Amino acid sequence: MSTESGIVKFAILGTARIATKVGKAIHTVEGAELELIASRRLRNAQAWQAEHGANNAVEGYESALSHPDVQAVYIPLPPSMHKEWTIKAAEAGKHVLCEKPPALNSAEVEEMLAACRANGVQFIDGTMWSHTPRAQDMKAILTGGQLGKLRRVVSAFSIQMPDTPEQHRYIAELGGGALYDIGWYCVRAALWAFDSVPTHVFASATYHRGVDNNATAIMWFEDNRTATFDCGYDLTRRKWLEVVGESGNLVCDDFLSPWDLTKQRFWTHDNQGVATEHQSQSVVQEASMIESMVNIIRTKELNTYWPQIALDNQRVIDALILAAKEGVKVEVK
Amino acid sequence: MSTESGIVKFAILGTARIATKVGKAIHTVEGAELELIASRRLRNAQAWQAEHGANNAVEGYESALSHPDVQAVYIPLPPSMHKEWTIKAAEAGKHVLCEKPPALNSAEVEEMLAACRANGVQFIDGTMWSHTPRAQDMKAILTGGQLGKLRRVVSAFSIQMPDTPEQHRYIAELGGGALYDIGWYCVRAALWAFDSVPTHVFASATYHRGVDNNATAIMWFEDNRTATFDCGYDLTRRKWLEVVGESGNLVCDDFLSPWDLTKQRFWTHDNQGVATEHQSQSVVQEASMIESMVNIIRTKELNTYWPQIALDNQRVIDALILAAKEGVKVEVK
Structure with a gap:
């Protein structure tokens, strides 16, 4: 398991423009590694991999979630897809870094946070600053x-x-x-x-x-x-x-x-x-945002501030x- | 008449703190002269005159309005008194520089502006900047x-x-x-x-x-x-x-x-x-505000921008x- 090496392996779900910035950042953070880039179409994932670098390129977001070495996912999909993929990621035991807004309304966010809590994974929204x-x-x-x-x-x-x-x-x-x-x-x-x-x-x-x-x-x-x-x-x-x-x-x-x-x-x-x-x-x-997630995963102590302020914001x-x-x-x- | 010498003579109605600043400014503006300071009590007017300078110190605002050489008055009284003294000043043929707000409501301002128009005098509110x-x-x-x-x-x-x-x-x-x-x-x-x-x-x-x-x-x-x-x-x-x-x-x-x-x-x-x-x-x-008034009085052409924006503001x-x-x-x- 990657935790043993101290390296936190990330997957990115989707090749949105913001994914490029976050992918680059993952490459620079000590203790973080970009394990894979997932896209609905394999060739998009491969093109992204070739340009920006990732250990693997896979077709479909499900493939990312089933990858055993991935500990955290970054979800830069449109807001309407955040709930589905956050819950699926949580159920797969992956920590979630989800672009903002985390969902279409706070009821959705509550479901997402409940899934994260139930599966012992961190939730952080993409408010980078x-x-x-x-x-x-x-x-x-x-x-x-x-x-x-x-x-x-x-x-x-x-x-x-x-x-x-x-x-x-x-x-x-x-x-x-x-x-x-x-x-x-x-x-x-x-x-x-x-x-x-x-x-x-x-x-x-x-x-x-x-x-x-x-x-x-x-x-x-x-x-x-x-x-x-x-x-x-x-x-x-x-x-x-x-x-x-x-x-x-x-x-x-x-x-x-x-x-x-x-x-x-x-x-x-x-x-x-x-x-x-x-x-x-x-x-x-x-x-800085990736470092926050890496630190939380390394200390194995879930942070309650980030999910709460995401919900309050929504x-x-x-x-x-x-x-x-x-x-x-x-x-x- | 002071217009003949090209010097515009001002009176200040009241010794409010802001009157001091405007009084000092009148002293510095070429073509402006502080003809008198008026206060409800003569000794207040005299004390102000001694400290800040004015050709005369008089008791009562009426005295200022009846002074033949005064062409313009500055009214730094509380807003509730603006309507009364603006209208009296206009009726005495004095141009009016009135602190803001010009009155308690726009109906009052309309009365004040009507009096100024009827008497051919300028109205400017105290929005100095x-x-x-x-x-x-x-x-x-x-x-x-x-x-x-x-x-x-x-x-x-x-x-x-x-x-x-x-x-x-x-x-x-x-x-x-x-x-x-x-x-x-x-x-x-x-x-x-x-x-x-x-x-x-x-x-x-x-x-x-x-x-x-x-x-x-x-x-x-x-x-x-x-x-x-x-x-x-x-x-x-x-x-x-x-x-x-x-x-x-x-x-x-x-x-x-x-x-x-x-x-x-x-x-x-x-x-x-x-x-x-x-x-x-x-x-x-x-x-700058005093200069605006002096220029208007010297050119003998009433400016319509200042009264209109005072009314709109109110x-x-x-x-x-x-x-x-x-x-x-x-x-x-």
Whole structure:
């Protein structure tokens, strides 16, 4: 067994573009190995293997799950397929790294997490930035008290996403939509900063081909805390975060992936606007996420933070999608 | 008459703290002179005159309005007194520079503007930043097309405002409240950036002594444009603005008053996050506002932009206050 050698062997289910980045990261992480790439068609898997490297290329995701040496799978499939393949992976005894959103709604996520628990495997969703040293450095400041009581989180994630036929993000049945896909990160930032789940949310969205392509959201947390964000497929690229306390704030202008890998920065400002620049270790965030999984598997102690925050994140997204459709403030279930 | 000498003589009605800044600015503007300071009590006016300088100190605001050489008045009184003294000033033939909010609601503002029109005098509200070279420089970029179609404005204005007995901002009857007072600037930024008035708004607020002390707002404009902001008296000092286009954005981290007078900056970013820093002429924004008034009076041509945007700004504030109270999306009347 690979655990004996200390090497954690991964399989990737599908050759989506994001799989390439994560595959490359697996190659760089000490203690991780890319055992196989699986695709519905063998020649796609083989082409990927030839280009990006993997010990094996197999046809069909089932083949990946039945491979005895594979300990963890990375699932970059469209959201509509996450539940099925997460549960199958868990039942095959594989730890699961699943792209976000983990599913189409929180009921699905609960089923997935139950399967993981029942089979003693870890679940982590693909919110890469939250695994980085920079996220840890920012969190240390947020909890350190220098900003005073944290009361507000403001964030934005927008990109220009052309509507092309192969783009699952514009296909409702596959789990498309800006809230699911990129609003996800803004919700995570608020959950992470406040260590709390909002009680109520409001959202407003515009729609394209039946999926939300731009949204504005407000989230109310207990103890007089509020978060707002906007996300969209139709604006210039933005990916910033502000966490606001009673006596200072923290700003990161690229929280969900650094503009420049060599400058993984953020800033704090005091009440007079005096800025302090903080620079964190330069890492590839896909590798940070893989390291998290490797460490959990090596220590053989399942982590409860990652599945819980994945579920909470999905619960909030569910509420936001409903709020946007209804145009009213809704409770987070 | 002072017009013959080309010098515009101002009177200030009241010795509020903001009067000091504007008084100093009047002293620095070529073509402006501070003819008198008026206070309800003569000794307050005289003390102010001794400290800050003015040709005369008089008792009572009426005395200021009856002074034949005064051409323009600056009204830094609490919002609840703006309507009365703006109308009296207009009827006395004085141009009016009135602190924001211009009144308690847009019906009052309409009466005030009607009085100004009827008497051929200018009305300008105290949104100082909008008179600066930096505002002009930013506007040139916004209208120049390099950011693509402008679709979103995000801004924030928060401060720590202690609840002290003399603080009119916590007294509802005097026109207190964060939306009136500082949300005003965030609304203005959106009106200014989009050259448009929102059709609908949503707001959520917390209240202290019956006035909103923190608010979150969404404003929907025609043509798929949205603006959001937060304002509050209970957070660290923030005063930033982001205007977002389809291919770039503009960020100013101190749009409503520079952190550093010698660095009146803003930034634009392209779709890859590449920043360009822009530096504008260093000015004192109170002086920029006085210059606007002096120029209008000297050219003897009333400006219609300033009264209209003051009214529009108040209409939006009215809707936001209602939306916050009702907890629903409301139409801007």
